Amino acid sequence: MSITVERNMKQWLLDTIKPDEFAEKDLKKNGILFEALARPDQIQSVAREFLAQRYFLESLTAVDFAECLELVYHFNRWDGCRRVCVKVLVPKEGGVPGNGAWHAPTLSSIFKSANWFEREIHEMFGIVFDGHPHLKRLLLPESSTIFPLLKSFKGEPKGSDVAQSLKLIEEDAKEFRVQEAQSLTKKDKDYYLNLGPQHPSTHGVLRVLLHLSGERVLDGEPIIGYSHRHHEKMMEIQTYFGCWPNMGRLDYVGAMSYNMGYALLAEKALGLVPPPRVEHIRVLMTELNRISSHLLWMGTFLLDLGAFTPFFYCFDDREQILDILEMATGERLTYDYFRFGGVDHDIPQEFAPAIKAFIPGFRKRLADYDKLIRRNIIFEKRTKGLGVLTKESALSYGVTGPSLRAAGVAYDLRRDEPYSLYPELDFNIPTATDSDVYSRYWVRFREMEESLKIISQLVDKIPAGETKLARVPKNFPKGEYYSACESARGLFGMHLVSDGSLNPYRFKLRTPSFSNLNSIIDMLPGCLISDVVAVLGSIDIVLPEIDR
Amino acid sequence: MEINQDPHYLNTQTPSPDMVRFFKVEDVFNMARANSLWPLTFGLACCAIELMAGGAARFDMDRFGFGVFRPSPRQSDLMIVAGTISRKMVPCIKTLYDQMPSPKYVIALGGCATAGGPFKYPGQYGILEGIDKIIPVNVYIPGCPPRPEALIAGILELQKQIKEGRTQGVMSPAAVNDSQDARPAEYKNAMSRAEFRKQV
Amino acid sequence: MIPELFTIILYGTLVILFVSVNALFLVWMERRVSARIQLRRGPIHVGWQGLLQTVADAVKLISKELVLPSESDRFLYILAPMLVFAPLLAAFLILPLGPGMVMRDLNVGFLFAFALTNITFIGIFIAGWSSNSKYALLGAMRAVAQNISYEIPLLLSTMGVVLLAQSLKMSELVAAQNSVWFIFLQPVAFLIFLCSSLAEANRAPFDIPEAESELVAGFHTEYSGMRFALFFLGEYTAIFISSAIAATLFLGGWEGPFLPGAVWLLIKTYAIVLVVMWIRWTFPRLRSDQLMSFAWKVLIPFAIVNVFITAVVLELQKI
Known part of the structure; x- marks a missing residue:
């Protein structure tokens, strides 16, 4: 059953996407069946097809090369190891990270897991995912200016920058407190509550921002990165x-x-x-x-x-x-x-x-x-x-x-x-x-x-x-x-x-x-x-x- | 971040330097404080598990009266910094420390809280290398992670210090500015994708 | 006039002394009992068998800095712990310790005690409100909701006993149990009373106002030092009082052979306190809505049926 799915998937990829690079891989050695290189405008339709075939997005990451960034998508199925890898190249045109020049389409509307994966790539590599609903930093403080997983990152210069970044973190915290106070004075009955980062039952330093009405949760968002250890x-x-x-x-x-x-x-x-x-x-x-x-x-x-x-x-x-x-x-x-x-x-x-x-x-x-x-x-x-x-x-x-x-x-x-x-x-x-x-x-x-x-x-x-x-x-x-x-x-x-x-x-x-x-x-x-x-x-x- | 180097900030023993002190009463208070250290329920990483183990059945810190873990900083006397301090967490820890009522004590549990531990290397971008950069520390406990026995030994050491009345915390002479490893980073340069693909 | 004043002062001093020592002992007992349940030793190193542990805790709490949160309502913030603790002292007025040994044998009897202990909930609400902290406020909200719900089964469950004794006076309630304890005649009422008094004292599994794993420390999150200690003292005194009233209503109060009445009352009270502790360290916590439905859908109907049956049986006996 799954073998036919996989064969169909391969055929579909070869016929519809016509990847620039396609390679069969050894499952026992590389851990994937095959890898294909798609163009950025194709990745959303690829993801849709994978979802239709009940694949899940196992992992999404990026690799920094001299001439381009490579987004690596791993899809997998619940029945046995059917892991396949699709790649997308993001050309490094338009200079430096952080100026929003590096673009890729988002998968967050197709796979919900892509939301966090893409935010992580955004903050670590400086890629902007077009159409992402909430493209903020995930693990590092919001005020950071570094893109650490790029090869051009050589560590922060010693001295004032560290103190500077710590000051910025403090500002983030202050800003949050102001928002919190505002949410209290609102006339609406709903309010925000911070569960964490220091809370007896968040199992460490997780912060969950709860949007509450009375004791009832309207929605909640986990905020992570408080124990990011690079x-x-x-x-x-x-x-x-x-x-x-x-x-x-x-x-x-x-x-x-x-x-x-x-x-x-x-x-x-x-x-x-x-x-x-x-x-x-x-x-x-x-x-x-x-x-x-x-x-x-x-x-x-x-x-x-x-x-x-x-x-x-x-x-x-x-x-x-x-x-x-x-x-x-x-x-x-x-x-x-x-x-x-x-x-x-x-x-x-x-x-x-x-x-x-x-x-x-x-x-x-x-x-x-x-x-x-x-x-x-x-x-x-x-x-x-x-x-x-x-x-x-x-x-x-x-x-x-x-x-x-x-x-x-x-x-x-x-x-x-x-x-x-x-x-x-x-x-x-x-x-x-x-x-x-x-x-x-x-x-x-x-x-x-x-x-x-x-x-x-x-x-x-x-x-x-x-x-x-x-x-x-x-x-x-x-x-x-x-x-x-x-x-x-x-x-x-x-x-x-x-x-x-x-x-x-x-x-x-x-x-x-x-x-x-x-x-x-x-x-x-x-x-x-x-x-x-x-x-x-x-x-x-x-x-x-x-x-x- | 503004670091208070004022000596009163370091002196966690008396609530206020201007307070009238009765020395015999102070001694009684010190005895009581030493025997009733309530830690803040607060864990950062791996060491927190050993902290939990220290409170659990086999090691049972409650034998010495250290077992009353208070979730609110207002009611705790002892902050056990158990784990790696990420920069995102720094203001939170500082706030928690400031929220604790005097007299308060700090134990740096494990390598990370002491000096950055295994995550300290040239060019690191995510952690604070040692909690003593921002708050005064009374006892350092080495280990990665330290065993619960080491934790108990550390608290008993703190107890001894309190009984003898020497609870001046230690802050790192290096300011936060110097917290980073001074050596240059050894990160790699980017390689060319075309060449990489050719050779694979 | 003068001897009256003297008695009041003497009695007040004794009560305050007893309450403090008793609370310290209860905390020690709680820690040893919980340790016993949890495969560990508990405090054993400070004093003989750790008996001085809670004394050390208390002295330390006295010596701690009193933090006043910057945006709190100062007057109410300082008032709240006293409001929680003081009314509980007055409840000792009506406890009969032996034949004729009772400060005030009021006609309203234990209703007076419940009326007073309920003031503590106003204190708790003020504490949560004035701290200007969301966790504290949530805790206070829960406490008020819980108190209002559990007051009803608590009082209804005692009505069966009152019908049997034909009086609200504590001394007459004890006297009525001369032949048989009311726990045997009113077992359902006793269980309802125990459940409700657990809830009234904010004890697990009904400890939602200060649920540690949810609301950090609940209504007293922002309190430090001695102000926090007053909440702590209040909690243990409340447990003691409700257990003492339960012992008087259902276990025959001070009555017992050989030993003086006060000792018997203490023994019975501590037995109930032990059960309370045992329950705390055994069960998970209820959720707030489950807690409410437990009061309104289980305890209150049972209590009403119990009162009704008692009344009918009493009437039938008359015929």
Whole structure:
């Protein structure tokens, strides 16, 4: 079925668009089926066609070249890996960034996820998307004047500019306060409320600007960028090996999945085959980390609902997992353990017995949680039918992970784009149908059970052998690579442009929470303030992963 | 941003320098303050998770009386700056600090809050390299992220300082202007797309 | 005249002393109970078993700077915490501690206590209004809505007891429970009373006016130092008073063998407070509209039916 769709799509592209460049790619190496170069005026019709074929916009980024900027669109489908790449060139005519000379058409009217992607490109590269409804800075303060991901950006000059930019930020804040005061004195009954950046239940430094009437939300807009740490620019000056610590700090709650993603990217590109012992260790680690991530989510989510005690129980279980992971990696949180074609060092003797001792106790705990939480009537009343995300909306926003599976789409990269040991393992992909807060809870809860199942399948069968490859190249061959894996929050994709040198030319991180958070714009209207907190909690966001 | 280098701003111990002080009473107050540090519920990045772990079941900061996390800055005594300070967040942190009532204390948790951590490199554009550029810090805790034990040790150190009455905060001698790494950036130059395509 | 004044002053001093010490003890108890529920230890290092922890907290709060937000309504802002705390002290007037040991055995009895404790909600609303903060205002709004709704089931649930005792006087209510406690005759009323008094005291799962994860700190978001401490004291005193009234109305008050009446009352009150804490650390929070519908669609109908059945049964017994 999907193969015909894909063949039709290719044919359609070749016939209708007549791309200047077209190349078949190796899914196993480059992570995409084919790439095509469209003209800027064609990209909207291309996107419409992709949407009609039920593709979602997985990632949208730009690459800065000497003569032009290249917009890279990755489209993907929910049934297996059908990732295709369409590119558009934006010529660098008319001089400098910021004067609005570089234009491209917007996709924000077709894919809702394009809204944020394009805003990010706008602020990082200075491209103006014609027809974009809300083209403002996304991650940096509104008053910034820099376009950091351009190659012509060499850092701000030392001295007054930094103080200047800080002053500008302060002005932004002042201006906001004035607007807020004005909104209070208005005669209308509606007003604006800032939830965050410092708020107990925004899980970090997210700001949600709520437009309220009484306690009822008319609309809400997440404002992000308060923990923007320039990972992407930073990785451009680091060696490939030096990028490992960044992987641990992007999504610090589920860092192992990010380790896995980066290892996969390299192994696909370089054609490395890790030894079986490594694969076993990796899957064990990733799944343990997935459980610990879901536990942290569960604790904080229930804290948002006003139940304090589950937080402590979840952290108690989480600490036991961290003990096991620490035993092998030496770290509690920001793991930096995987290597290209291996892991950093072998696991200790006690590793497998510790996991085996952990499993039965945790099974019992899971049963307790189910009894205490899911069957609590207040919990049920607070979560059922709340924050419904339709399938159409999920497709348009490119929502992935448990939030998508709660909408009844069994899209899980461990199944649909199998990597590592997952094809051989026996596990289910839990789905729910209602797509509300309750379903999201229920899906994540059962995912913990499934992860536990995977762990118990593997823990007895860790084969002996090497944990590293003897020779691993230090750099990637020239080219473009894309790789994705299933993190605890959804599809984590990495798009690498390598110029053959020791450090990446462009490293785009497609993080799941970014698109998932974007989708709450559709979920918020009509909620009460209490519900806002529940909805925010239910999509499981990690802010530094969103802001990068 | 205007940074207040006035010594009263740095001295977080007494509400006002002009206040009449009774030294024995001050000692009693210091004992009480040391034993009842209420942190602000406030996390920036990775370290915030370890902060949560420090408050959770195994480490239980509440044993020492540090477990009352207050969401409102008006009711907290201790600001634990846990994580990377992005420039967009700087005015918010400054506001939060100014909203806290004296006496107030600041702990810089982890490498980022101390000096920029792993995100400090020549040419960086997004972060403030150390919270002590804008507010006075009482205790620095190293680590990336520090373990909850380190956090508890840091708070106990702060407790000792308060009991001894030496709670003058430290501000970085480098002004915000000098906050950036002085070395030149090593960013790459753009390559030609045509050549790149040819070779791929 | 002089001895009367002397008694009033003595009693007032005793009440203030008791309220402060009791609140400190209750906060300590709350922290230890919650720790017990949550697999941890709670405060154990400050003083024996952490008993001095709350004393340290209180002394610290006294020594903190009192922040006055620049755009607040100053007079009301300062007045609000007192309005919340002071009426609760007066409610101690009617608590019977033993046979004849009651400051004022009023004819209106516990209605007087409820009338007074309701003034605290005016204080809460003033606090939210005068802070000039949206979070505080939202908290205050919720508090008023909640108070008005829960006042009705609270009073209706006591009517069954009043019908049984044929009096509103606290002393006569206790005397009427000589043979059997009213909790056995009026179990539904007791549950309704407990739920409503939780809501009246802003305790979880009905703590929406200060819902930490939604409204930062609710109506007292902008309060610092001792003014904030007064809200804190007020909350715990309110819990104590409603538990004490519940103990008097349903658990036989000061009556009990061997020990003096005041001790029995304390034991019973603390038992109810323990249940209140247990509930707080077990349940998630209700949403504001659910809270309202719970009061109007569940508690009030049940309370009315309960009063009706009690009245009918009493009439039938007469025949």
